[in-house]
Every structure is written in structure tokens, then in C-alpha cells.
Amino acid sequence: MSDTPQDNAAARESVSVAITGSGGAGVITAGEMLLAAAAHAGWHGIQTRSVGPQIRGGEAVSMVRLATFPVEAHDDAFHLLVAVDWRNFDRFAAEVLLAQGGLVIMDKAAGDVPPPLKERAGKILSLPLSKAAKEAGSRVNMVALGCIAALLGIPESSLEHAARRRFAAKGEKLVEASLAGLRAGRDLTMQEDLADHIANLRLDRPEKPDKPRWIVSGNQMAGLGAVHAGVRFVAAYPITPASDLLEWMTPVLSAEGGMLVQAEDELASINMIIGSSFGGVPSMTATSGPGLALMMEGLGLAVSAEIPVVVVNVQRGGPSTGIPTKSEQTDLNIALCGMHGEAPHLVLAPLSAADCLFTTAWAVELAEALQAPAIVLSDQKIAQMKAISDPLPLPAVKVARKVSEACAPHAYKRYALTEDGVSPMALPGTPGCMYTADGLEHGENAVPSSRAEDHAAMLEKRARKLRNHDYGPAWAEVNGEGEIAVICWGSTAGPVHEAARVLAREGISIRTVSMRLLSPLPIEALEETLAGVKTLIVAENSHSGQFLHYLRAWCDLPQEVISLKHAGPRPITAPEVRRAVIDAIGGGRMQESNIALKEAPVS
Amino acid sequence: MNEAMRKPNDFKSGVKPIWCPGCGDYGVLSALTKAFARLNCAPEKIAVVSGIGCAARIPAYVNAYGLHGLHGRALPAAAGLKLARPELTVIAAGGDGDIYSIGGNHFIHACRRNVDMTLIVMDNRIYGMTKGQPSPTTEPDYPTHLYPAGTHVQPLDGMSLALVAGANFVARAFTGDPNDLAEIIVEAIRHPGFSVIEVLSPCVTFRPEEREWKHQIARHALTPAGSVAEALAAVASAPELSTGIVWKGNRPPYTGPGDQAGKRVQDVLDSFVA
Numbered sequence: 001m002s003d004t005p006q007d008n009a010a011a012r013e014s015v016s017v018a019i020t021g022s023g024g025a026g027v028i029t030a031g032e033m034l035l036a037a038a039a040h041a042g043w044h045g046i047q048t049r050s051v052g053p054q055i056r057g058g059e060a061v062s063m064v065r066l067a068t069f070p071v072e073a074h075d076d077a078f079h080l081l082v083a084v085d086w087r088n089f090d091r092f093a094a095e096v097l098l099a100q101g102g103l104v105i106m107d108k109a110a111g112d113v114p115p116p117l118k119e120r121a122g123k124i125l126s127l128p129l130s131k132a133a134k135e136a137g138s139r140v141n142m143v144a145l146g147c148i149a150a151l152l153g154i155p156e157s158s159l160e161h162a163a164r165r166r167f168a169a170k171g172e173k174l175v176e177a178s179l180a181g182l183r184a185g186r187d188l189t190m191q192e193d194l195a196d197h198i199a200n201l202r203l204d205r206p207e208k209p210d211k212p213r214w215i216v217s218g219n220q221m222a223g224l225g226a227v228h229a230g231v232r233f234v235a236a237y238p239i240t241p242a243s244d245l246l247e248w249m250t251p252v253l254s255a256e257g258g259m260l261v262q263a264e265d266e267l268a269s270i271n272m273i274i275g276s277s278f279g280g281v282p283s284m285t286a287t288s289g290p291g292l293a294l295m296m297e298g299l300g301l302a303v304s305a306e307i308p309v310v311v312v313n314v315q316r317g318g319p320s321t322g323i324p325t326k327s328e329q330t331d332l333n334i335a336l337c338g339m340h341g342e343a344p345h346l347v348l349a350p351l352s353a354a355d356c357l358f359t360t361a362w363a364v365e366l367a368e369a370l371q372a373p374a375i376v377l378s379d380q381k382i383a384q385m386k387a388i389s390d391p392l393p394l395p396a397v398k399v400a401r402k403v404s405e406a407c408a409p410h411a412y413k414r415y416a417l418t419e420d421g422v423s424p425m426a427l428p429g430t431p432g433c434m435y436t437a438d439g440l441e442h443g444e445n446a447v448p449s450s451r452a453e454d455h456a457a458m459l460e461k462r463a464r465k466l467r468n469h470d471y472g473p474a475w476a477e478v479n480g481e482g483e484i485a486v487i488c489w490g491s492t493a494g495p496v497h498e499a500a501r502v503l504a505r506e507g508i509s510i511r512t513v514s515m516r517l518l519s520p521l522p523i524e525a526l527e528e529t530l531a532g533v534k535t536l537i538v539a540e541n542s543h544s545g546q547f548l549h550y551l552r553a554w555c556d557l558p559q560e561v562i563s564l565k566h567a568g569p570r571p572i573t574a575p576e577v578r579r580a581v582i583d584a585i586g587g588g589r590m591q592e593s594n595i596a597l598k599e600a601p602v603s
Numbered sequence: 604m605n606e607a608m609r610k611p612n613d614f615k616s617g618v619k620p621i622w623c624p625g626c627g628d629y630g631v632l633s634a635l636t637k638a639f640a641r642l643n644c645a646p647e648k649i650a651v652v653s654g655i656g657c658a659a660r661i662p663a664y665v666n667a668y669g670l671h672g673l674h675g676r677a678l679p680a681a682a683g684l685k686l687a688r689p690e691l692t693v694i695a696a697g698g699d700g701d702i703y704s705i706g707g708n709h710f711i712h713a714c715r716r717n718v719d720m721t722l723i724v725m726d727n728r729i730y731g732m733t734k735g736q737p738s739p740t741t742e743p744d745y746p747t748h749l750y751p752a753g754t755h756v757q758p759l760d761g762m763s764l765a766l767v768a769g770a771n772f773v774a775r776a777f778t779g780d781p782n783d784l785a786e787i788i789v790e791a792i793r794h795p796g797f798s799v800i801e802v803l804s805p806c807v808t809f810r811p812e813e814r815e816w817k818h819q820i821a822r823h824a825l826t827p828a829g830s831v832a833e834a835l836a837a838v839a840s841a842p843e844l845s846t847g848i849v850w851k852g853n854r855p856p857y858t859g860p861g862d863q864a865g866k867r868v869q870d871v872l873d874s875f876v877a
Contacts, residue, residue: 039877251865268679275683436669
């Protein structure tokens with residue numbers, strides 16, 4: 001059980017490939033086509049990208065992992081790295097670790113191999129990629145993809161299928177050119193003596209799926225979940241990495257009789273959806289950290305006036321403009337505590353790209369049922385990840401807002417103090433129930449009030465409706481048994497689940513708790529789930545450990561708590577989680593103290 | 604449709620206003636209820652949306668649906684409501700600070716977006732609720748506690764801004780002339796697209812000299828112009844306290860982005876197949 005990532009036999013059921021080049025070289029396209037071809041052939045996998053902030057001409061890397069089993073996260077090293085060029089490679093070198101002994105293929109014209117790669121590589125192969133592209137009348141990214149596909153054993157029929165799907169709309173000429181490029185790449189590779197490497201890179205044959213697989217991104221699935229659940233009005237302001245979610249939604253909403261309005265800023269976005277939801281239409285916005293900060297006052301209004309809205313916040317590196325194109329799990333604090341006053345609301349987090357479908361739909365259901373705002377904490381990693389998935393069923397959510405019937409003049413109490421805290425909401429157009437929804441504190445009849453009794457009663461009502469709701473089992477994915485548990489939230493679930501799978505094969509059983517519902521915190525369910533656990537590893541993609549501090553504030557945690565955390569843009573990886581578990585066992589650190597807090601080392 | 608004509612009192616909620624005795628905003632409330640009666644709207648089909656400030660308290664005093672939201676944000680909330688529920692009559696209301704200062708960006712974009720609703724800006728040239736600070740329409744030399752020697756900053760011309768930004772109906776009225784104001788509100792509501800009415804509404808507590816406005820108003824010195832350029836020239840050359848409708852445009856109202864050549868959820872699922 002070495003801690004150093006190595007090229008080994010396990011690569012046959014999972015192989016990781018990075019394709020790098022300057023922006024515009026087409027490495028993202030190549031990675032997406034590799035994923036599509038693999039999906040067509042029956043493999044599982046994911047593709048993520050890391051790009052710089054430049055619109056054109058910056059650095060780009062496409063990271064692909066293919067496997068014979070479902071994967072939600074990257075391995076921590078790449079077995080094959082293909083460089084179309086080395087321009088600006090240093091900007092993401094830390095995100096693209098080559099496995100010890102891995103294979104590097106580069107364009108002959110690309111210049112020197114960066115020194116750290118030289119040390120780790122088992123073989124560096126310089127091939128005339130761009131020259132071959134020119135001769136084939138194609139582009140260098142297609143030649144690179146042809147090389148990769150040949151090494152991995154992707155069937156040519158699947159590669160051609162992917163090329164046709166990708167380029168058919170642009171004409172047969174482009175399809176033929178790309179196929180010529182793919183063939184040229186294959187031929188270049190086959191001329192070389194790579195038998196040793198092919199043995200390591202060639203994937204096991206997949207089991208043929210019953211139904212053709214899907215390729216989904218978290219942003220698409222969040223949009224799908226929202227529209228499926230009944231969202232018909234979206235107002236939003238463009239921001240990376242949420243914009244492609246909005247772009248996906250616009251045509252679908254228009255076909256469903258709804259609309260997406262581009263607002264002048266995020267203040268307008270949140271207030272527009274408050275207006276439309278006040279009118280009775282399930283409403284949503286999507287944004288990222290800076291936009292969420294601007295929406296905080298509006299979210300407080302939605303809490304006070306009890307108007308359901310959903311905000312999908314696709315996290316990126318912060319604070320301020322931070323690292324707009326890369327992922328981090330650091331908007332937890334603002335999502336939980338960003339509003340002034342005491343403002344109970346919902347915070348949820350999807351566990352994977354595919355899970356964005358369920359979690360966003362569930363957020364709509366909860367917001368509508370509880371007449372409260374819901375923040376969905378997605379992140380760039382899963383939002384812009386392309387993941388191969390079995391076809392996803394549309395989740396069985398029941399979206400129903402409790403509304404008021406017509407009533408006699410002056411009889412309606414918008415904020416009636418009901419037992420469950422939810423008061424029937426009169427929608428404009430309902431005779432007799434005219435009232436003014438208000439961010440001012442109010443009495444049951446919605447008339448503004450600064451009386452202490454009214455304030456206390458309304459605070460309690462707004463807390464009660466969230467506290468007493470039955471959230472069912474979806475609050476977390478809980479798996480496995482053992483005295484060691486790993487707890488995480490949102491997109492860190494992928495690496496945690498994979499680590500558990502690897503550990504199980506090594507004979508080590510752990511419990512994993514991947515939290516989907518973060519607020520209100522299901523304290524009882526969580527403590528029950530952690531019963532018998534002696535060591536708890538808290539995994540999160542944050543420098544300061546926001547999740548750990550949140551759990552500590554509210555829960556009785558096991559005797560020993562280990563914090564596995566580091567900032568983005570490097571995600572928490574499965575090998576990091578595995579090593580934290582191994583260390584916890586090896587160190588014999590089952591202490592009696594309830595205040596032991598250790599930081600797990602990270603690579 | 605033989606429903607009995609509704610009366611202004613049918614549109615009063617009975618909630619007692621927080622306004623000072625003599626406040627100009629009482630006249631706006633009175634004119635608004637008169638206008639609703641004249642239009643014979645059903646109260647449940649009206650929504651009055653506001654932000655924060657003295658003027659923004661008006662929704663609670665009207666017997667209609669109301670949304671008393673955030674300072675500066677009445678216009679986006681009103682636009683969201685109108686786009687989602689186009690059959691409603693939507694009024695946005697607020698003061699000069701609420702609409703022209705903290706909500707200034709929304710004002711510009713509401714004018715260019717041209718959603719079919721009516722904005723009433725109660726202009727008293729002061730922040731009343733926070734007790735007398737200068738607003739965007741306060742004169743540069745007007746002394747306040749915050750700036751005893753004046754702000755030395757040029758006032759914002761909301762009428763011209765509305766015209767340039769694309770509002771489809773622009774008028775100024777005076778709260779001391781409630782019948783005229785009611786008429787203008789009726790016309791503004793009937794006119795398609797985004798209508799802006801700037802109402803001169805004295806703050807008798809912090810700007811007592813504004814009581815004199817009733818003697819200084821140039822009634823109907825503004826009349827509908829033939830073009831935006833002519834309307835701008837009319838606003839610039841007319842006396843400062845002129846009232847009247849200066850612009851009735853014919854831009855089609857915005858009702859949303861319309862058909863975007865999309866597929867419904869059930870039909871879009873195929874696009875995910877690898």
C-alpha cells in the first residue's frame with residue numbers, strides 16, 4: 001500500500017488521461033470526444049477541465065478518467081499525459097500529477113518537457129502530431145485523440161460515432177477531416193513500440209449496458225431538476241461557472257411555457273424571482289460566490305416575507321473574484337450564515353454531477369412546501385464535469401405550495417401561527433385575501449409590527465416550519481459500517497465513496513456519510529448515524545475547515561476527529577481519503593479525548 | 604360585465620399610515636385609489652410593489668396585493684411579478700432616494716426593458732425616513748445636518764433619464780392636485796409598456812418650504828411631445844415645477860424572451876445520450 005501513485009495493474013479497470021495545450025488548441029473538445037466514445041463503448045468515466053481566466057489563448061487541460069465501474073472523481077495521478085504544446089503548463093502542473101512511470105506523449109514541435117514531468121515519466125515519446133494533422137487536413141487535437149484512443153483500446157466505431165455526433169451539424173467535410181486526424185493519430189501510435197505501456201493503459205472490456213449511457217454535467221442536471229420540479233421563472237446575471245446552467249435552461253423553459261430573464265445584476269435577479277414567486281410561480285436563480293454575496297439581503301426578505309425561491313450557487317475559488325474558473329467548497333459559511341438577523345432557510349448540496357438532478361428538484365420541493373429560500377451549493381467541479389451515467393430517472397418530487405382559498409374581507413391571516421409553521425399563502429388574484437408581503441416584522445395579519453411578542457412569535461414560526469419538517473432519508477448518503485467514519489458534503493462525496501470502495505477491497509470497512517441537507521442540520525439523524533464511530537474524518541475542499549467547525553458547533557462528535565482539508569482548486573481525492581483512513585488505523589489514535597483534532601497531511 | 608362601479612374607498616386598506624400630518628404622500632394614496640376606482644379594477648387583480656422609505660409604505664394602505672420589499676429593489680420585484688402574472692395590474696412606488704439613488708440602476712433598466720407597469724416616484728428632494736439627509740434630487744446648496752453648506756452635487760433629472768433610457772410614458776404631477784394626478788395615473792396604467800410618473804410630493808417635516816409648491820406649480824406646462832428629443836427639450840426648457848404628460852411612446856412592451864426554439868423536458872432527455 002504505497003502512498004506514491006504508481007502505474008500498476010489496477011489501471012486496467014481505471015485509467016486517467018490528461019490532454020494539455022494552450023486555449024484554442026482544442027484539448028477540451030478532444031477530452032469530451034474521448035469520454036463520448038468511451039460511453040458509447042460501454043465504459044464509465046468523467047471528464048473535467050482546468051482553464052485559465054483568459055477568453056482565448058490561455059492554458060487548458062482536459063482530464064479524463066475512464067473505468068469499468070461508475071466513477072465520480074479523479075484518481076490522484078494520470079497514467080498518460082498528452083501535450084499538444086507546453087505553453088503555460090506550469091499554471092496547472094499541480095493539478096495534473098503524472099503517475100510514477102507514466103507515459104508522456106508530446107508534439108515534436110512542442111519543445112522541452114517540463115522538469116518535474118521528466119523525473120516521473122517512464123517514457124517520453126515525441127511524435128509529429130501537428131505535422132500529421134497538417135498532412136491529414138485535420139487539427140492537432142484530433143491526432144492526439146487518435147493516439148489516446150489507440151493506446152486505451154477505444155473501438156474505432158465508437159470514436160467515429162463520437163466524431164459524427166460532435167461535428168455532424170457543421171457538415172460532412174469537417175466530420176471527414178476529424179476522422180482523418182483520428183486515423184493519423186492511431187497510425188503514429190501503432191508505429192511505435194509501446195507494448196509495455198499499452199498493457200498498462202488498455203482498459204478491460206466493459207459490460208455492455210442495457211440502455212445507451214448518458215453524458216451529463218452538473219449544471220445541466222441542476223437545470224433539468226429545476227424545470228422538472230416546476231420552476232417556470234428564472235432571473236439571473238451571467239457569472240462563471242453558472243452561466244452554462246442558465247444557457248441550458250433558456251430554451252427548455254421557453255418550451256415549457258416559462259421564461260429566463262437576464263437581469264441587470266444579481267440584486268435584480270433575486271428580487272425578480274421574489275416578485276414572480278410572490279405571484280405563485282416557482283422561481284429560481286443561479287449564480288456563484290460574488291453573486292450570492294449580492295443576493296443576501298434579498299434572501300433575508302424571502303425568509304421574512306416567506307416567499308419560496310431557489311438559488312443554485314455554483315461555488316468557485318474565493319474570496320472576492322478569487323479563482324473564477326476553478327472549484328472550491330468555501331461558500332458554506334455564507335450560505336449558512338450570510339444573512340443579517342436570524343433567518344432560517346434551507347441549504348442543500350448535490351453529491352455528484354448526476355445528483356444535481358435530484359438535489360435541485362428536492363430544493364424546489366422543500367422551498368415550495370416550506371415557503372422559504374433554498375440555497376443549492378453546487379461547485380465548478382461537478383457543475384462543469386462531464387460524467388457518464390446510466391440514464392437518470394426524473395425524480396419523484398411533489399411540488400406543492402400551500403395556498404389560500406378566497407376568503408371574506410379582512411379575515412385572511414397571511415402569517416397565521418399554524419402548528420407546523422406553514423401558513424396558507426394567498427396568490428394575487430385570490431378574492432378577499434389582499435395583503436402586503438413584508439420584510440418588516442409583522443403580525444399574523446401581515447401588518448408591520450415592532451412588538452416584541454410578534455417578533456418572537458414570527459421568529460419561532462419561521463424556525464419551526466423548517467425544524468419540524470420530515471426530510472426523510474435523502475439528507476445524506478450513508479454507506480458501510482465501522483469504527484472509522486468519513487463525513488463530507490456535496491461534491492467531496494465522489495472521492496470519499498471511491499476511497500471506501502478501494503478500502504473495502506483491502507479488507508477495511510468504513511462508514512461514509514455524504515451530506516446533502518446542510519441546513520437545517522439534521523442533528524439527531526446525524527448523531528444516530530455516527531453512533532459507535534470512534535474516529536471521524538471530516539473531508540472538505542476548504543482551507544479553514546468550515547464544515548468541521550459547523551459540525552462541531554451543533555453535534556456531539558466521536559472521540560477523535562481528524563480534519564482532511566485543503567483549499568481548491570485541487571479537489572480532495574480518493575487516495576487522500578484512503579491515506580487518512582490508513583493513518584488513523586496505523587497511528588492507533590483511538591483516543592478517549594473528545595477534543596482531539598488533528599489535521600490529516602495532504603500531498 | 605355589469606359589476607357596480609367601485610369607489611375610491613374600496614381601495615383603502617384601513618391601515619393607518621405612518622406619514623406625518625400634511626405629508627404629500629396622502630395625496631398620492633388618494634389619487635391612486637381614485638384611479639383604481641375609475642379603472643374599475645378588481646382589488647385582487649392589482650399588486651402594488653415597493654422598496655423602503657416613507658413613500659414605499661404605500662402598499663399596506665391600499666386594498667390590493669402588496670409587496671413591501673427591499674430599499675431600491677421595487678422595480679425588479681415588480682417586473683418579476685408582472686412577467687410571471689401578466690394579467691395583473693402592477694404598480695411600483697417609491698421615493699426619490701429609493702428609486703433614483705439606491706435603485707438607480709434598476710430604474711434605467713426598467714425603462715429600457717419596458718415591462719407593462721407603472722412607476723410612481725414620490726419626489727420630496729430629501730430622505731424623510733432617515734430624518735433629513737440629502738437625496739439625489741436635493742438642490743446642491745440646500746443645507747442639511749449631514750451637509751450644513753450643501754452637497755455641491757448636481758441633482759438627478761429623473762424625467763430626462765426616463766426618456767433617454769426608453770420609458771414608454773413619462774409624466775410629472777403634483778400631489779396637491781389629486782384629480783389631475785388620478786387622471787395621469789389612469790392614463791399611465793392604460794398606456795402599454797413602462798410608465799413613469801414623477802410626483803412632486805412635499806416633505807412638510809424636513810422641507811417645510813415645499814409647502815409653497817402649490818403656488819409655484821406650472822400646471823400642464825408639459826404636453827405630449829412628438830419625439831423623445833422634443834420631450835427632452837420640453838423638460839429642459841419648462842419651469843422647474845412643471846406638470847403634465849411629456850411623452851407617450853409606442854414601443855411594444857416586454858413580455859419575456861418569447862420562443863427560444865427549445866424542447867420540453869421529456870424531449871430534451873435524448874440530448875444526453877452519448
